[in-house]
Amino acid sequence: MSVIEFSGVTHAYGEREVLRGIDLVLTEHRIGIVGANGSGKSTLARMVNGLVKPDRGTVSVDGLDVARNGREVRRQVGFVFTNPDSQIVMPTVAEDVAFTLRRRGLSKADVAARVADALERFGLAAHADHPAHRLSGGQKQLLALAAVLVAEPSLVVADEPTTLLDARNARRISELLDALPQQVIVVTHQLELLEGFDRVVVIEAGEVVADGSPDTALGIYRSLIA
Template identity: 45%
Template sequence: MQIIFDGATVRHDAREAIHPLTLSLDDHRIGVIGLNGSGKTTFARLIAGLTVPSDGKVMIDGLDSVADANTLRGRIGFIFQTPGNQIILPIVEDDIALGLKPLKLGKAEIAARVEAALSRLGIAHLAKRRPHELSGGELQLAALAAVLVTAPSLVIFDEPTNQLDLKNRAVVEQAIAALDESAIVISHDLDLVATFPRVLVFDQGRIAFDGPAQQAIARYREIALR
């Protein structure tokens, strides 16, 4: 998937959350790091079509993120910081099936796709569970299954290891590493993006560095400790 920012800007009143940004992305794994409020999540929401540019454009495989939003729907999955809030139905398998409703599939086909998404992540045993019964890592995987069932080309993760213990963090890290789909990972967990070939460092709404993980992490530390 090719993502092009063409002078894309986001303003909140008089403040620019994202300064005019011109950038091309087509890497399989991209990390996004930076201090709180630096523009990371706004950047990701622009890609997913959840935030509209104040000026400029974001193009996804030649399609405009605003004008062609309906066509792009389903091609990009977004896992929010609090995946428990993303699971809105009381049973996990029903919530995963919800994303397939617009496709007008038969019940058997929906059931097969849900089962495949759960099995792919090794969580078929969670199908009948309720969200409040799941651990933090299991919630992340259930939310990911609900995204993968729609067959996106790109999955965006917003702080996927936030508040997870070591065991659950490892589960989520392994799930991300195993994805065939492209992934953009926003994180304060520097170890999570430490092997990524490309990491963007955001600082006050601008990209302060764009390159290999270890150099990006070094630049982030300079910004954080200045």
């Protein structure tokens, strides 16, 4: 597992301070991040692969300062966006998944085999040659996950990966995340997704207000939002 360290991290968008002095050392296999809308979860998650940089403090992955080594860190960290449209880059479903594997020195046959395998795993095999933008919202979310995981990152950060999914596909993604050998950080409002996780961090108004086992942290979170 990687060591993800936030040290004195603050961030503001213009005047609005959205993270205030975050200190966290994340080493667990499966980590959940919860909190009310606008509490700063996505901002925090995006810092793990340098999509957002701290105003003060540092974020590091295995000792690499993300702000300075973005490209290197992004090779290890796969990021799944809430809005899958912002992640689709190629015309067809298969091409979109294959795009992640570009410039890896893989043979065409090798790429095709890995893409086929990923599409099968995510229930998208029948849509391989369909226009990616025409998939349903939930199918796009599955595609986004497939496109990230095909590259086998050592850490997967997923920002609400199941919001658009029906119950069956949400369960499918939940099981898939549970089975991943890789380290995962999941931001979600679907608290049942975090059952069995190793650690849950609760963010409120840009600060960590609870941090511990899912039972403990989610208990505090539930009473906070009650």
